[in-house]
Amino acid sequence: MAEPNAYIEGILQRDGNTIRQIYEECYPRIEQFILKNNGTASDAQDVFQEAIMVVYANAQKSGFVLTSAFYTYLHAICRNLWLRQLKRKRQLRVTFSADWEYMDRAELETNLLESERFELFWKRFKALGADCQRLLRLFFEGASMKIIMEKMGFGSEGYARKRKYQCKQKLHELIVNDPEYTDLSDGQL
Amino acid sequence: MANFDENTNERIERYLAGTLSAEERQEFEQELRTNADLRQALALEKESRALLGDAPRMELRELVAQVGKAYHQEHLSTKPRYRWWWQAAVVAVLVGVAVVIGWLSQNPSSNEALFAAYYEPYPAYITQRSADSAQTDPVKIGLALYEKGDYAAAKKQLEQVAGAPGQQAIFYRGICALELGESTAAVPLFEQVIADADNFYVEQATWYLALAYLQEGQVEAAKQQLKKILESPNHANRVQAEALLEQLSE
Numbered sequence A: 001m002a003e004p005n006a007y008i009e010g011i012l013q014r015d016g017n018t019i020r021q022i023y024e025e026c027y028p029r030i031e032q033f034i035l036k037n038n039g040t041a042s043d044a045q046d047v048f049q050e051a052i053m054v055v056y057a058n059a060q061k062s063g064f065v066l067t068s069a070f071y072t073y074l075h076a077i078c079r080n081l082w083l084r085q086l087k088r089k090r091q092l093r094v095t096f097s098a099d100w101e102y103m104d105r106a107e108l109e110t111n112l113l114e115s116e117r118f119e120l121f122w123k124r125f126k127a128l129g130a131d132c133q134r135l136l137r138l139f140f141e142g143a144s145m146k147i148i149m150e151k152m153g154f155g156s157e158g159y160a161r162k163r164k165y166q167c168k169q170k171l172h173e174l175i176v177n178d179p180e181y182t183d184l185s186d187g188q189l
Numbered sequence B: 001m002a003n004f005d006e007n008t009n010e011r012i013e014r015y016l017a018g019t020l021s022a023e024e025r026q027e028f029e030q031e032l033r034t035n036a037d038l039r040q041a042l043a044l045e046k047e048s049r050a051l052l053g054d055a056p057r058m059e060l061r062e063l064v065a066q067v068g069k070a071y072h073q074e075h076l077s078t079k080p081r082y083r084w085w086w087q088a089a090v091v092a093v094l095v096g097v098a099v100v101i102g103w104l105s106q107n108p109s110s111n112e113a114l115f116a117a118y119y120e121p122y123p124a125y126i127t128q129r130s131a132d133s134a135q136t137d138p139v140k141i142g143l144a145l146y147e148k149g150d151y152a153a154a155k156k157q158l159e160q161v162a163g164a165p166g167q168q169a170i171f172y173r174g175i176c177a178l179e180l181g182e183s184t185a186a187v188p189l190f191e192q193v194i195a196d197a198d199n200f201y202v203e204q205a206t207w208y209l210a211l212a213y214l215q216e217g218q219v220e221a222a223k224q225q226l227k228k229i230l231e232s233p234n235h236a237n238r239v240q241a242e243a244l245l246e247q248l249s250e
Helices: A004-012 A016-036 A041-059 A070-090 A105-126 A130-140 A145-152 A157-176 A179-183 B006-017 B022-034 B036-052 B055-104 B110-118 B138-148 B151-159 B167-179 B183-196 B202-216 B219-230 B238-249
Strands: none
Touching: A004 A016, A004 A041, A004 A070, A016 A041, A016 A070, A016 B055, A041 A070, A041 A105, A041 B055, A070 A105, A105 A130, A105 A157, A105 A179, A105 B036, A105 B055, A130 A145, A130 A157, A130 B036, A145 A157, A157 B006, A157 B036, B006 B022, B006 B036, B022 B036, B055 B238, B110 B202, B110 B238, B138 B151, B138 B167, B151 B167, B167 B183, B167 B202, B183 B202, B202 B219, B202 B238, B219 B238
């Protein structure tokens, strides 16, 4: 296995080879863990991808130092994510005050909640059509209507504005109607 | 969520862009105070921009999804073969263990032999975001010593956890006790973790409690504990528990 910080660096650099290596090294064991704990292979795939995004979010913070092996760290994140999901879905009687995973409680919950909300928004975003995705990416990244019109090949700014409104309404409807949207509000976990 | 017309949507966007006139802004803020749907729409708009407008994060998410898809497609075709070999390997190992244990059970010290055959220390899960508390936190220091195999020092360290120690510290103290051959001390520690029920070490503790009984020579208690494990169809140590129970029942 590569040096733990080489994996972190690869994730920060959005390097496909590193992500692939992480899959090869870590995924089978994570899948076993999820399967053993009332999950499916599909759950394992989701948790694994989400965990990589949590690593990314954490690694961006100043003062981040990975002192354990990368797999140990990723596994702990997967465990936390999966436990929180079980708790939400099946009301398992598990609390973080039990200190089952030794992490700073407040920091852990804040980080995971933000990442879980990102995941929810991302999944719903991916449920939109390709055109809406492209348009909204441009809009959310701050592009002007003129740029959006040009890049999308629309005939006028007015039409670009109309399409943006429709796509955004659809996205927000999908997000708000997802049961996780309420579950993942502050104070729910 | 209420569906807002294009004009309201425009107002939300202009409010965030700071392009509403002073009067329009005041009116909008007044409406926010009384209209929960508008507050939700504003919050959604802000969060969508923060999360989905983060280009590097979105690119990475796409990349992870693509790599994941390719990985799973490649492994889908190889999985049945892998499973066949894996199952064959498990059967071979279990047969091997059974043969060795069968031989060992002729020995007067068979309990110790069985314990040695089935016992392995639980891995230390130390997760740290920063080095800040690594030098002072007794749990982190204890687990670092545990990881190095210095069980006596780890146990001492974990015993120093102030206040109401978490079940994690108690669980690892139990493993340290087993490593040091102090099964009498290990039993109540594992029992405490199991009794708490509200933690992630319960399953592991049920298995190590059986081993602690075995190390202590309480064969009947060990068998009862193993039977309890077999009541859980998805228990992580089910296969080992079944094999060990069979050996103890011979």
